[in-house]
Amino acid sequence: MPDTVLASRHARLHEARCRTCSLSSLCLPLALELSDMDQFDAIIRRRAPLKKHDALIHQGAPFTSVFAVRSGSLKQVINEKGDEQVANFYLPSELVGLDAIDDTTYPGTVYALETTTVCEIPFDRLDALSEKLPELRVQLYRSMSKELRDDRRMLRLLSSKAADERMASFFTSLSNRFRRRGYSPYSFRLSMSRGDIGNYLGLAVETVSRILGRFQQRGVVATAGREVNILDMAALERLAEGGGDA
Amino acid sequence: MPDTVLASRHARLHEARCRTCSLSSLCLPLALELSDMDQFDAIIRRRAPLKKHDALIHQGAPFTSVFAVRSGSLKQVINEKGDEQVANFYLPSELVGLDAIDDTTYPGTVYALETTTVCEIPFDRLDALSEKLPELRVQLYRSMSKELRDDRRMLRLLSSKAADERMASFFTSLSNRFRRRGYSPYSFRLSMSRGDIGNYLGLAVETVSRILGRFQQRGVVATAGREVNILDMAALERLAEGGGDA
DNA sequence: CGGCTTCTTGATCTCGATCAATCAGCGTGG
DNA sequence: CCACGCTGATTGATCGAGATCAAGAAGCCG
Numbered sequence: 346m347p348d349t350v351l352a353s354r355h356a357r358l359h360e361a362r363c364r365t366c367s368l369s370s371l372c373l374p375l376a377l378e379l380s381d382m383d384q385f386d387a388i389i390r391r392r393a394p395l396k397k398h399d400a401l402i403h404q405g406a407p408f409t410s411v412f413a414v415r416s417g418s419l420k421q422v423i424n425e426k427g428d429e430q431v432a433n434f435y436l437p438s439e440l441v442g443l444d445a446i447d448d449t450t451y452p453g454t455v456y457a458l459e460t461t462t463v464c465e466i467p468f469d470r471l472d473a474l475s476e477k478l479p480e481l482r483v484q485l486y487r488s489m490s491k492e493l494r495d496d497r498r499m500l501r502l503l504s505s506k507a508a509d510e511r512m513a514s515f516f517t518s519l520s521n522r523f524r525r526r527g528y529s530p531y532s533f534r535l536s537m538s539r540g541d542i543g544n545y546l547g548l549a550v551e552t553v554s555r556i557l558g559r560f561q562q563r564g565v566v567a568t569a570g571r572e573v574n575i576l577d578m579a580a581l582e583r584l585a586e587g588g589g590d591a
Numbered sequence: 592m593p594d595t596v597l598a599s600r601h602a603r604l605h606e607a608r609c610r611t612c613s614l615s616s617l618c619l620p621l622a623l624e625l626s627d628m629d630q631f632d633a634i635i636r637r638r639a640p641l642k643k644h645d646a647l648i649h650q651g652a653p654f655t656s657v658f659a660v661r662s663g664s665l666k667q668v669i670n671e672k673g674d675e676q677v678a679n680f681y682l683p684s685e686l687v688g689l690d691a692i693d694d695t696t697y698p699g700t701v702y703a704l705e706t707t708t709v710c711e712i713p714f715d716r717l718d719a720l721s722e723k724l725p726e727l728r729v730q731l732y733r734s735m736s737k738e739l740r741d742d743r744r745m746l747r748l749l750s751s752k753a754a755d756e757r758m759a760s761f762f763t764s765l766s767n768r769f770r771r772r773g774y775s776p777y778s779f780r781l782s783m784s785r786g787d788i789g790n791y792l793g794l795a796v797e798t799v800s801r802i803l804g805r806f807q808q809r810g811v812v813a814t815a816g817r818e819v820n821i822l823d824m825a826a827l828e829r830l831a832e833g834g835g836d837a
Numbered sequence: 838c839g840g841c842t843t844c845t846t847g848a849t850c851t852c853g854a855t856c857a858a859t860c861a862g863c864g865t866g867g
Numbered sequence: 868c869c870a871c872g873c874t875g876a877t878t879g880a881t882c883g884a885g886a887t888c889a890a891g892a893a894g895c896c897g
Contacts (some may be wrong), residue, residue, distance in 0.1 A: 354666055424834065425832070428751070432746060443735075444739040447733045448737075466858080472725070476728070486735070489692075493693075493735065494693055496746065497699075497742065499747060500678060504676065504791070508884090509697065510737065535744065544750075547751060549887075550844080550845095551844095551845080551885090552886075554844060555845085555885095557845095558846085587672070742883085753852080759883080781888095784874095784876090785875070794853075794854090795853070795854055797855085797876090798854075804878085816875095
């Protein structure tokens with residue numbers, strides 16, 4: 346193994362510490378003191394970056410760890426008898442694998458949508474450490490609770506909203522998540538395909554396309570390929586909340 | 592306050608101990624030793640039974656406790672601008688309120704569907720106790736994880752299944768939950784109205800009715816009012832899994 | 838440049854929503 | 868105890884949003 350590789354890996358490992366991670370204020374160690382953060386840091390396993398289409402987790406594999414997204418993005422796909430269903434997207438600072446704790450296997454395959462790096466957090470170590478660090482424990486409860494709440498939002502979306510409300514909602518959700526991470530909430534690039542979006546929202550690809558067209562006509566959201574520009578955030582939010590017309 | 596009331600309350604409080612509760616093997620203290628169970632017992636607050644239509648939790652109220660259902664059943668209703676959406680049903684041994692930990696208010700109103708008793712578990716006490724009892728902590732993680740997983744199942748249902756698959760899925764889910772609790776998985780009484788079911792599954796009441804009629808014709812499920820008889824479980828499960836024809 | 842996949846646009850068809858009417862329970866009060 | 872009224876459930880008729888089928892257009896990479 347050439348020196349340069351070793352050197353760059355060392356650099357990566359070094360920078361991959363929570364203390365220096367720009368996401369630490371959004372991620373699990375959010376509420377920890379510096380000294381506690383070092384303890385947390387010590388249980389984290391660094392991972393080589395995933396390439397697009399690589400699987401981080403295989404459906405049915407035994408649960409061992411949760412993963413924090415460091416950069417890039419992922420999708421969770423649940424396969425039931427050949428029928429594939431996109432169940433979730435994960436952006437930086439979000440935790441992957443919390444839905445596997447219960448029955449000890451991962452319920453879906455998680456693919457990288459682009460080049461993606463994650464921090465692996467072995468769950469037994471995390472649990473043990475959460476015994477000593479109440480702030481960590483609470484943060485873990487909160488992360489799971491937040492995911493529950495988001496899922497309920499999604500349930501509401503799917504069971505009672507029309508196609509354009511779903512799309513609007515999808516964009517406002519992404520927009521908010523980018524905003525929290527310090528990126529522009531108005532202009533971003535989708536890492537998932539139209540197919541993924543449609544599958545996730547319970548819509549046909551063609552419908553996704555058509556609705557994007559309509560949004561563009563109405564001057565609400567402009568899309569060019571995977572580039573998204575939100576032109577009228579207020580209108581978009583009105584749409585998302587079921588305000589049939591905007 | 593007359594003696595009889597005091598006496599009966601005392602009796603209720605006495606019997607309402609995890610150690611003697613028939614649900615303890617399904618509920619939070621599931622993995623606890625007897626001595627630990629007493630500690631757990633000590634933080635639980637007993638509650639007077641709820642009558643049908645009573646609200647256990649009001650949407651937006653500050654989060655303080657989770658509740659374990661002891662008998663009866665509940666529904667969670669999320670109200671967004673006058674639009675009501677049934678987000679969940681809770682049966683005995685299930686935990687209510689886990690989705691409120693994150694942002695410190697309850698996201699929906701929880702109504703009793705019939706006479707219902709619950710155990711109130713103040714969350715700060717629970718968290719503190721979970722520091723000492725690793726089994727309790729793990730059980731709490733597992734409960735949340737299970738709910739996450741169930742929600743994902745539901746998402747899949749709503750985003751990609753047809754009306755009769757949803758109904759079939761709803762029945763198999765209920766059936767399994769009754770089975771785990773030692774009741775007949777083939778014959779039970781619905782505590783929720785057709786309206787609630789339709790709202791929950793994203794279907795119109797009329798559609799629910801029609802599908803029940805179809806199930807009955809085909810000899811899969813017989814319903815008489817709120818009484819349900821599953822006649823052909825295999826066919827029902829095939830239907831639920833998207834086997835279009837049964 | 839060809840051979841992919843992904844995306845868009847158009848035409849048709851279907852499932853389930855909606856509207857409307859009747860029916861069955863069921864608690865209330867005369 | 869029964870008639871009344873109310874809510875919940877069933878059944879029928881119609882309509883529309885979105886799926887599906889079909890065909891191009893536009894990226895994208897070897």
